[in-house]
Amino acid sequence: EPEVTQTPSHQVTQMGQEVILRCVPISNHLYFYWYRQILGQKVEFLVSFYNNEISEKSEIFDDQFSVERPDGSNFTLKIRSTKLEDSAMYFCASSERRGDQPQHFGDGTRLSIL
Amino acid sequence: AQSVTQPDIHITVSEGASLELRCNYSYGATPYLFWYVQSPGQGLQLLLKYFSGDTLVQGIKGFEAEFKRSQSSFNLRKPSVHWSDAAEYFCAVGAFILTGGGNKLTFGTGTQLKVEL
Numbered sequence: 001e002p003e004v005t006q007t008p009s010h011q012v013t014q015m016g017q018e019v020i021l022r023c024v025p026i027s028n029h030l031y032f033y034w035y036r037q038i039l040g041q042k043v044e045f046l047v048s049f050y051n052n053e054i055s056e057k058s059e060i061f062d063d064q065f066s067v068e069r070p071d072g073s074n075f076t077l078k079i080r081s082t083k084l085e086d087s088a089m090y091f092c093a094s095s096e097r098r099g100d101q102p103q104h105f106g107d108g109t110r111l112s113i114l
Numbered sequence: 115a116q117s118v119t120q121p122d123i124h125i126t127v128s129e130g131a132s133l134e135l136r137c138n139y140s141y142g143a144t145p146y147l148f149w150y151v152q153s154p155g156q157g158l159q160l161l162l163k164y165f166s167g168d169t170l171v172q173g174i175k176g177f178e179a180e181f182k183r184s185q186s187s188f189n190l191r192k193p194s195v196h197w198s199d200a201a202e203y204f205c206a207v208g209a210f211i212l213t214g215g216g217n218k219l220t221f222g223t224g225t226q227l228k229v230e231l
Contacts, residue, residue, distance in 0.1 A: 004157075006157075031215065031216035031217075033216070033218075033219075035219070041223075042204075042221045042222065042223045042224065043158070043204065043206075043219075043221040044221070045218050045219060045220065048211055048214070048216045048217075048218060050214040050215060050216055051214065053214070055211050055213055055214025055215070055216055056211045056213070056214070056216075056218055091157060091158065093158075095216065095217070102148060102160050102163045103160075103217065103219060104160065105150070105157040105158040105159070105160075106157050107155075107156055107157040108157050
């Protein structure tokens with residue numbers, strides 16, 4: 001069964017550094033998402049992306065965050081200047097052409113900010 | 115804004131016993147509802163979904179859930195739990211994104227299931 005893949009599985013970064021998290025969504029999917037889960041807390045929506053633009057973003061997704069689909073397969077989340085509170089598990093998800101299809105999640109990238 | 119409540123943080127059941135995990139949602143329209151399972155170090159795996167139609171939905175691994183509009187609930191059930199079902203279970207409600215489509219999922223805080231042998 002096709003799946004969403006995320007790299008790296010664990011990223012350790014110094015505070016203030018830029019970090020890029022990578023995702024390869026399922027190939028025929030057209031909607032892409034990022035979520036995050038701070039340790040011990042619920043999974044939170046960050047951003048959705050469709051047709052090469054952001055369709056919705058949460059209040060968490062401030063100017064330090066950006067997303068990009070640089071080619072036909074990758075979907076990236078960039079954090080420009082990381083803070084300690086950015087430490088979390090970041091999940092990428094994708095869904096099919098129709099918006100009412102379920103989202104399929106990757107295994108996540110654990111981001112640790114030192 | 116939509117919200118999801120999972121009132122049970124931890125549940126322990128014996129292997130072979132039945133299971134019910136509770137989920138209550140708040141959403142202004144007909145909701146899209148989901149249950150996901152997360153094993154340690156893994157991502158979120160979709161167990162089942164409700165969009166419309168039959169209010170009793172079947173999912174993978176022998177799970178089912180029943181949508182009850184009057185109670186704003188979408189409880190997850192399994193008649194006989196296996197030790198491999200030990201994991202964290204998340205209920206989620208999907209809000210349709212008007213501009214561009216897709217769904218924004220709002221998750222509950224999760225229920226950690228422990229299975230005693």
